[in-house]
Amino acid sequence: MFLIHCPYCNEEREQEEFSPAGEAFIARPEAPEDLSDEGWADYVFYRTNHKGDHWEQWVHSNGCRKYFMVERSTITHEILKVAAFGADISE
Amino acid sequence: MQKKYSWYSLLKAGLSGQDWDQAIPLVEPKSKYDVIIVGGGGHGLATAYYLAKECGITNIAVVEKGYIGGGNTARNTTIIRSNYLRDEASSLYEHSMKLWEGISEDLNFNVMFSQRGVYNLGHTLQDMRDIERRVNANVLNGVDAHVVTAKEIKEQIPIINTSQNTRYPIMGSSFQPRGGVARHDGVAWGFARAAAMLGVDIIQDCEVTGIEVEEGRVKGVNTTRGDIMADRIGCVSAGHSSVIAKMAGLRLPVESHPLQAFVSEAMKPVLHTVVMSNAVHGYISQSDKGDLVIGAGIDGYSSYAQRGASRIIEHSAAAILEMFPIFSRVRMNRQWGGIVDVCPDACPIISPTKVQGLYFNCGWGTGGFKATPGSGHVFAHTIAQDKQHPLAAPFHLDRFTTGALIDEHGAAGVAH
Secondary structure, three states: OOEEEEOOOOEEEEHHHOEEEEEOOOOOOOOHHHOOHHHHHHHHOOEOOOOOEEEEEEEOOOOOOOEEEEEEEOOOOOEEEEEOOOOOOOO | OOOOOOHHHHHHHHHOOOOOOOOOOOOOOOOEOOEEEEOOOHHHHHHHHHHHHHOOOOOEEEEOOOOOOOOHHHOOOOEEOOOOOOHHHHHHHHHHHHHHOOHHHHHOOOOOOEOOOEEEEEOOHHHHHHHHHHHHHHHHOOOOOEEEEHHHHHHHOOOOOOOOOOOOOOOEEEEEOOOEEOOHHHHHHHHHHHHHHOOOEEEOOOOEEEEEEEOOEEEEEEEOOEEEEOOEEEEOOHHHHHHHHHHOOOOEOOEEEEEEEEEEEEOOOOOOOEEEEOOOOEEEEEOOOOEEEEEEEEOOOOOOOOOOOHHHHHHHHHHHHHHOHHHOOOOEEEEEEEEEEEOOOOOOEEEEOOOEOEEEEEOEOOOOHHHHHHHHHHHHHHHHHOOOOOOOHHHOOOHHHHOOOOOHHHHOOOOO
16 A cells, blocks of 8 residues: 555545556557557567566546556555656656 | 375384474585476476476476475465366366365375365356356366355355345355365475475575576576576466566566455364355455465555555455454454466466477466466476477467467456
């Protein structure tokens, strides 16, 4: 159990208000008709499942119901960064 | 060399001051083996045991980063059943069930396998339709199963609440009489001891830090206790499968999640069977020691932290209390979380990989314990022959590319 800062509500709320929504930065294929079966498998099923600092998506399901990105350690559950989609996360 | 356990050896040791040999010898790793098994849990040890016993390969190392019986194998709710819906899954789990039925004699180690039956409860009309469908599928596949009514459940389990005055009244259940439980750490010890007696090196406190691959072929592993070479490597590392796969430059279709369970203080026998409910999500049995063993669900986010949210436990405790109000004042003794690797279709991966000589047995998710002997058996044959055992064939990694998924998740309607 941990607290998550919602970048839209701009408030730190309990994790229970949020739902995890999987790994971040998985882009939908730009040319789906041309994509191979391996490409589809990679997009739909294969995951990095990283042990360490990991970018993932959460949705504030019992709040503003918007999706955003979180960088969280999968070892300690410590949240390092929170960002809205499209935000600059380079630093 | 260890001695065979028998009533004679028990009597002799009892009279001579309990002078037992070490059950699992502590060994130094050699520099080269025919096969390395990464991960000394139940599945890994069973793989090594069946490789040595049935495939004629005894020059095997099992490398384990912790100690034998210190991981998920000894941290689960020990439920064993084979009442899966899909043909592929039920064949694999039934294969395992048949091995369970002779495992204590086979290993010369009492794993306390107890076929006390497993109930999977239904709480809605749709639950009951799914249960009837699954029971019919089980019967067609030669798995023992029948549908029981709420009244029959109440006759068998007097402490269960089958009244209509609950949020989700119990309407009926499936029942597998051959299902049951086993002593989980005993299973790890038994396989480890039996494998060691056949010449397998079980190397504890030895973490794999890298996998050496040359021209698409696996060469060996780097460990905290030096490099170990082998042409064939079987990875059976449960929650850490993605971490091991990454060392060989591979990705897997699994995500790791914490799965929690908890046990109560020990009490006199009160529950003689296993009761599971997927709809309200809780499953419970009473161990031979007397504590209630209760399983919860997974946390939705990925994690390697070996702990989960308290609300998940609260949810399962609430479900158990609605079914068994008599337990409302039972004190809980301890709780733990293990890391499980969950596949998108809730079925395992027992498969070769793109790297020649590197095999994976993973993705068992929340329900691997019941499959321990069967999983090890089919994986051993897969490694020995470099060709999937027929029962393992549907569980190839390719199914995520071809789309031939085995949809146990949605269809079985049962907790693992």
